[in-house]
Amino acid sequence: MALVVQKYGGSSVADASCIKRVAQRIVATKKAGNDVVVIVSAMGDTTDELLDLAQQVSPLPPGRELDMLLTSGERISMALLAMAIANLGHEARSFTGSQAGVITDSSHGRARIIDVTPGRIQEALGNGQIAIVAGFQGVSQDTKDITTLGRGGSDTTAVALAAALEADVCEIYTDVDGIFTADPRIVPTARKIPRISYDEMMEMAACGAKILHLRCVEYARRFNLPIHVRSSFSTKEGTWVVSDPDSEGTEMEQPIISGVAHDRSEAKITVVGVPDKVGEAATIFKTLADAEINIDMIVQNVSAAATGRTDISFTLPTTDSSTALTALKKIQDRIGFESLLFDDQIGKVSLIGAGMRSHPGVTATFFAAIANAGVNIEMISTSEIRISVIVGQDEVDAAVTAAHHAFNLDADQVEAVVYGGTGR
Amino acid sequence: MALVVQKYGGSSVADASCIKRVAQRIVATKKAGNDVVVIVSAMGDTTDELLDLAQQVSPLPPGRELDMLLTSGERISMALLAMAIANLGHEARSFTGSQAGVITDSSHGRARIIDVTPGRIQEALGNGQIAIVAGFQGVSQDTKDITTLGRGGSDTTAVALAAALEADVCEIYTDVDGIFTADPRIVPTARKIPRISYDEMMEMAACGAKILHLRCVEYARRFNLPIHVRSSFSTKEGTWVVSDPDSEGTEMEQPIISGVAHDRSEAKITVVGVPDKVGEAATIFKTLADAEINIDMIVQNVSAAATGRTDISFTLPTTDSSTALTALKKIQDRIGFESLLFDDQIGKVSLIGAGMRSHPGVTATFFAAIANAGVNIEMISTSEIRISVIVGQDEVDAAVTAAHHAFNLDADQVEAVVYGGTGR
Known part of the structure; x- marks a missing residue:
């Protein structure tokens, strides 16, 4: 008997019929002999509707009250899900983040989990019950106030609870079949990745792959907890995120490149x-850090000897742009820089693969593919297992497609590389 | 400086603009130098919408989960109200029933308050903050599960917290100006009652006056807590519910009759x-009690000597009728009664007044007034300060109007009786 933690997002519980379908899936997992803990997000557009209400009464609502408001969304979905399971003849208990023992700091709207004490969940499991837990929320250790975890919060709740409960697997249900070698809307021949390492998945998440949030992968990596990303619309295997994707006892070598990610949400200053x-x-950068702005890529030109001056470019989330520009203008006189340029028509294309560590020439192949597609590279940044370039926003699709093809990631060839044992 | 507890119902916080208006009223009370604790219900139709959702996933949802679901309604309204107050420059903190220390038994859907430990509320008041508390909800002492208090729950929360905090007054805001001598929709000349005793108010509530729930008046009576029922749409004085309505140091005698109540929600079996x-x-009646049915009036005919048989009639909430009929049919053979008659086309008209204790002839005047209106009386029940009769449902208005007039309760005359010192 295994302990399975399942997480269902807002689109999986968008209405009563969706909730009933998810309930059947949960009951099937229970019937298969597993203990089941379910983390659930708010129904469909609930969070947006609540935010809209908040805006109607206050342009800048206090964080504590906004968290109190938003957490009602999961309370609704989890209670309905527990009812739907009860209606199928199985006992379910819903728990708020606080009841589930999700202890956080006091940063409303973006609280960090500092402890998980799932005593009530274990008690429910001991009674043969299915535990339904509100995602995205916790309770602050100091003030005992309700908090929310911010972006990717429900995935993080799922992984944190799974780790605390020493679950066998954390299943993240979504509306696609798993993690793909590229966004299938851009590259129709993109292939589902059967297994991927935490490190690669973190790079994919940081580079714009939206299926899993960076934060939840970090958490899973720390506790070596397997994540299974799969579709709530099928029973097919999805993508396993694990520490060592090649440990299945096969002769296959790891593919050089796992996938191509892209991100259109950044701007360049x-x-x-x-x-x-x-x-x-x-x-x-101290000024930007004080304004709580996350900088991504940085490029500093070589100083022009004649002027003794240089240009510094960096990328950041587009939503933080005005805060950053305001903060920088305040120090213009003190620093003595000449001006600020702003460009939100950029995109980032990233090549991710643990195999590139031991394969020279990956960078050259990547740049050549992009150049052959007629795309100009504006900025470059690399890690051990990733190369990212900034290109024009309307050239992202062409760059992704070119890179995907250059590394033989398209379904026809790739199946041979991974499963056919070509020895690469 | 006084401690004022205010309770706003669902219609007072139905949308964002209502919430902003209530926030202004709360801030005005605070600015007048009072400590303020506010109890709030769910917005407008929220509870009905949530019940509808529950019905869609389960025809008979578990009580624990239904409570979890419904309590999200107050979480939304209280957070929005706290935001609206913050937007007016005052600090407000919202608290769930659990956070406010409303401890109940474990009867989901109709929990009884067994203790109130408002430490966090007192702390907020000590910090100069306005405390906003979710009505209708608590947490069970044994299981630590979220509970709801059932009908009249928010009023009861307000009175219970006011008692625990030793508040100076509990203000119940509603959409009418106070308690009237009769429903003004039936008797346009009905008059607002300035002060009424707990006992009379309890009889009024038990007899169908919907402004205050019986339970909250019982609670206030036990703690001798003054309730001020008033309109959220005006600043006029409403109706004070107190232990001794004549203690204001005036020479006036208590009016004989306080008011005429009616109730169309009962049926007769x-x-x-x-x-x-x-x-x-x-x-x-043991059978009906076991089925958890609240019986109101009972009449047993004198046994017919010839047959050795008798008829027993009783009234009960119409919503309990089918449960009662089913329970009775099960014991028909054992008891040996002949048949069951059911009538849901009845109405109850009640005359309430502490003065009738010392004034003979009240019953005769009441019955004569009803008879003169051409209305037939089907059942009668009395207490020390109340007379109730069952009449045909379509004759309720005529009976109420006749009784109201017979006791000079209509505004023109009554103003003279109460304020003019006629010596009655």
Whole structure:
């Protein structure tokens, strides 16, 4: 008998008939002899509707009250799901984040989990009950106030509870079949990845693959908890996210490249004419950090000897742009830079693969593919298992398609590489 | 500085603009130098919408999960109200029933309050904050599960918290100006009652006056807590419910009759041909009690000597009728009664007044007024301060109007009786 943690997102519980279907799936897992803990998000558009109500009464609602408001969404979906399961003849108990023992810090709207004490969940499982837990929410250790975990919160709740309960697997249900080598809407021949490492999945998530949030993968990696990303519309195997994807005892070598990710949500700011003195760059990024802005890529040009000045470009979430520009303008006189350039018509294309560590020439192949597609590269950043480039936003599709093809990720060839044992 | 507890019902917080208006009223009370604790119901039709959702997933949802679902309604309204107050520059904190220390038994859907430990509310007040508390909900002492208090639950929450906090007054806001001598929709000349005793108010509530629930008046009476029923649409004084309405130091005597209440929500069941043996009636009412049915009035005919059989009639909430009829049919053979008659076309008209204790002839005047209106009386029941009769449902308005007039309750005359000192 295994302990299975399942997470269903808002689209999986969008209305009563969806909830009933999810209930059947949960009961089937229980009937197969498993203990089952379910983490559920708010129904469909509930969160947006609640945010709209909040806006109607206050342009800038206090974080504590906004969390109190938003957490009612999961309370509705989890109670309905427990009822639907009861209606199928199985006993289910719903628990708020607080009741489930999800203890967080006090940062309303983006709280971090600092402990999980799932005593009530274990008690319910001990009684043969299915436990339904509200995703996205917890209770602050200091103030005992209700908190929310921010983006990717429900996935993180699922992984955190699974880790605390020492579950055998955390199943993340979504509306696609798993993690693909590229977004199938851009590359129709993209292939489902059967197994992927935590490291690669983290790079994929950080580079714009939206199926799993970076934060939940980090959490799973720390506790070595297997994640199974799969469709709530089929019983097909999805993608397993594990520490060692090649440990299945086969002779296959790891593919060089796992996939191509893209992200259109970033913008680029260039600080023009920064005096080339020690500490100027540090002041700029300290200012941005104080404004709680997450910087992604950074490029500093070689200083022009004639002027003693340099340009510094960086990318950041487009939604943080105005905050960043405001913060930078405040220090313009102190730093003495000349001007700020802003560009939100950019996109990031990333190649991810643990295999590139031991395969020289990956970078060259990637750049050549993009160049052959007629796409200009504006910025470059690399890690051990990733290469990212910034291109024009309307050139993202062409770059993704070219890279996907250059590394033989398209379904026809790739099936042979991975399963056919070509020895690559 | 006083401690004021205010309760706003669902229609007072039906949408964003209503919530903003209520927020202004709360802030005005705070600015006048009071500590303020607010109990709030779910917005408008929220509870009905949630019940509808529950019905869609399960015809008979478990009580625990239904409570979990329904309590999300107050969570939404209280958070929005706290935001609206914050937007007016005052600090407000919302608290769930559990956070406010409303401890109940485990009877989901109709939990009884067994303790109130409002430590967090007192802390908020100590910090100069306005406390917003979810009405209608609590947490069970044994299981730590979320419970709801059933009908009149938000009023009861308000009175219970006011008692625990030793508040100076509990203000119940509603959409009418107070308690009237009769329903103004039936008797346009009905008059607002300025002060009424707990006992009379309890009889009014039990007899169908819908403004205050019996349960909350009982609670206030036990703790001798003044209730002020008033309109959320005006600043006029409403009706004070207190232990001794005549203690204001005036020379006025108490009016004989406080008001006329009516109730169309009951039905009548007659058990025909019950063998006139010891214990048969007891068996019938034991059966109904076991089915958790609240009986109101009971009439047993004098036994017909020829047959040795009698008829027993009783009234009960119409919604309990089918349960009662089913339970009675099960014991028909054992009891040996002949048949069951059912009538849901009845109405109850009640005359309430502490003054009738010391004024003979009230009953005669009441019956004469009803007879003169051409209305037939089907059943009668009395208490020290109340007379109730059952009449045909379509004759309720005529009976109420006749009784109201017979006791000079109509506004023109009554103003003289109460304020003019006629010495009656």
